[in-house]
Amino acid sequence: MLRRLKFIAALGVMSLLALMLSAEQRFPTPDFDNGYRLPSASTPAARQLWLQYADAGVFLAALGIAVWLIYKKRSRRGLFWLSLFSLAYFGFYRKGCICPIGSPQNIVYGLFNPDYAVPVTVLIFCFAPIVAALFAGRAFCAGVCPQGALQDFVLIKPLAVPLWLEHALSVVPYMFLGAGLIYAGTGTGFVICRYDPFVPLFRLSGSIFILTFGAAFLLAGMFVGRPYCRFLCPYGGLLRLASLASKWRVRVTPDSCTQCRLCEQSCPFGAMREPAPAGTNPDRLGAERKRLAWLLALLPALVLGGAWAGSKLGPAAAQLDPAVALAERYTRQQSFPVQYGLMTPEALSLQRASGNPAEILAAAADLRRRFDLAALLFGGWIGLVIGLKLLALSVRQSRTDFEPDRGACVACARCFTACPNERVRLGWMPAADEPAPP
């Protein structure tokens, strides 16, 4: 029964997204007119400044409320309503823009392009969640992020992702972050925003690719808790790092852990970590130390190897840039002329290029130089991320109690009420029923 319902739900989501495609269709310009002059294309006016600051104010307030709900009230219900508000306001009302997920691109773009001044509101949206994470973990993910709220909302029957797979896939957001910052720094575009799977849902329009992408994430999100947040979100990667150093941490219970494992069962995001003994098997000690030494030695090799491999990717990566693509088409046309139709986009772009080939080629040369360096850095970054993760997986961590992984926990507060101690504290359960500590 339930399976059939899920199937219907999935079908519904897919159909919804498929039908949204029709909104993209455009009608041809009139063949006849009655004197009406088509207005020239114009860029929509920017949102008024005071409204931008109002958005930032709402954002900061929501962030503060999230921290209060997590640490003071320990309220899952409060976080649920807050995330619904965020979904409505930052998602459907503000249509997913501005959002912290894409904001690092603005910062990097501003760093490498002096003509662009990063707006104060962008700085607020970018750094406020990180500062909050340095003190209180991923409060932004818990109740302010509309993307996270949407995924939380469709989660019907969470299935556990094997922890080893969770660890392996946790490096992907950093790779995506690296790619996004490279394309932002070179001025090519904001790929993190372009490939955000949920923004087209907020806007009820988008390309076929990205709508399918979003539908796939929603479909997966019915059975896998927050797949985008855990395995792709680049900003989540930044918050994960900041949370590792957070002053306060989310605790399942303020009291002693009974190690009943109920909290582990309650976490749909695989963030709960079980107790690990402090000591180690003396037989394995040597092998573990040796492995650690090898991995430490491997780290620079991975970085250098990645940088070398990345350096070969510059030309391919640069192809996504419109200026490089135009120079490519122009030079290709010199060797293998193609007759394009009158007024086709190809013919128009070639016309533009042939008007001033030196400018186009010089711009492409400059971009290719940038991309050569950026791709080298990107390759090194991938090597560093994998190397550090390998090291992290080779360092034994000891825990006496069940506790959320500082980086992986999105502070959703689901585990709070799963804990018998918490239930006793709240008066939901008589103290006599509380299991004894081990």
Add this chain to the structure above:
Amino acid sequence: MKPSPLYRALCLTAWIAGGFCLLVCAGMLYEHFAAATNDPWKSPQLLALKENLADTPRNEPLQKQIRQLDLEFRQKFRHRLALDKTGAWLLLGGMLVLVLAAGKAAALQKTLPLPQPKTDAGELSVKLASRARWSLAGVGLAVAGSLLIIRLGNSSFLPANQAAWQKLLNQPGADQAPAEVAPSLAEAQANWPRFRGWDGGGVAAPGSAALSWNPTNGAGVLWRSAIPAPGHSSPVVWGGHVFISGGTADRREVFCYNASSGAMLWRRAIENVPGSPPKISDMLEDTGCAAPTMAADGRRVYAIFANGDLAALNFDGSGVWTKYLGPIKNSYGYATSLAVWGNILLIQLDQGETDTAGSKLISLQGASGQVLWERARPVPASWATPIVIEAAGKMQIITLANPWVIAYTLADGNELWRAQLLESEVVPSPVFAGGLVFLLNPGTRLLALRPDGAGDVTKTHVAWSTDENVPDIASPVSNGELVFTVTSMGIVTCFDASDGKKIWGKDLAMEVQASPAIRGGQLFILGENGALVALQAARAFQEIGRSQLPDKFLASPAFAGGHVFLRGVTNLYSLGPADAKLAQQP
């Protein structure tokens, strides 16, 4: 255990919501696919009608039929958009109910966990870490493999390294469009590349092939071809191609004919010019949209229309570039012809009545359409065509408009000199011969100007002027020794080019709008009624011959390859011997 009533109710709700979603989906899908058959881009019905319209552009019932069908498609499209929007919100609502009900039902059916204590946590964590490391290595390899495939699949024509880039960027010609050899003066003189010939003077270059038409024996029509669209532009000729433009408020076209046979080689509609409205809303019927004569440089042919559409086409009719320079504010309709020098295209875009803000002279690179320079002009709308001359050691562009004659340098458009000599609506174009620029202040004076001054030369550089029989439409023509003018009433007057004294005058008793031309010592005057009169271009009046053509003529004649090309209102003609067999093209 029997399910609770709440669970059953939730399941039922979820089922109903799911069914509702499916129904909405089905409806939207049906609309979506049904709409595809009404796609106006692809509708065979509409395409067929449009094709028919191209053949019979003035077929009003057909236009009405297309309008009606177009309107129906648009209404259906708007209706479908509205349905889509409603459907999307309905789906969203249905999905909300479905997810809420299914989630709640799942929660009710959830079995409470009963986890057991782990005794081998240490061992498990070691195994987990090991497996995670291997899977991480797998992820790394997958990423590396993907990047490798991207790298191998990428092929680029751009240089692979900085040295190659430097070589490409430093090679000659990299700072400009691909080198193109401009046509030589001899090439231009052998053809008729613009209004009134290679220099706009209306004088065919000496040494041209003998005329196939002998005016002393009467004219025969070598061939005659129908002109599919109205227009007053004169023919331009290059390398066996004759080009004319034509069009209506809805459609602008360029036509190319074989100069030997008159067969139409191609016709090309100038459409979808970025920024240009599809229809000219304020076109004057008398002037039409295709009054400006085209220009050719041996590589491309250029056309401009009254609405401001400018296009460059290859000689095979394929497009090179287009620009929209409009809207052009001109009370009678824009009619200034294009000028070309080498591979530089010149556009005198005068407009406005009292407000002269939009008037300008534009120099374009022919190959790319790139603007080389642009100069604002302090004049209202005019209809005269500029000429390019070499005088005082400079290449000069001579322009006429009320009240200024202004000369600009060809290279950078800087003003050289100006003279306040003109009034009213300036239609006749200037000519340059024997070191003097001859120009008409319409209906008032014929003036000769020395083009070697600087600044305002109004009082210093007028060599002579006369007020006898001054035309208001047709431009003058000069062989350097004599200057000839023809008024609209057909009065031909010969002046001495050195002092402006009238030598003779003759009433040809016909209305004339076409500008006269000189070829091989003979002066050709084409009357509106189709009379082509050949006179001796000499100090004594002598009519050599007169032929009659069955058409109305407003455009000026073109001479190239030993042939005369005339554009009538309905047909394009090439003249031949009187006994030539008529080769009529459809």
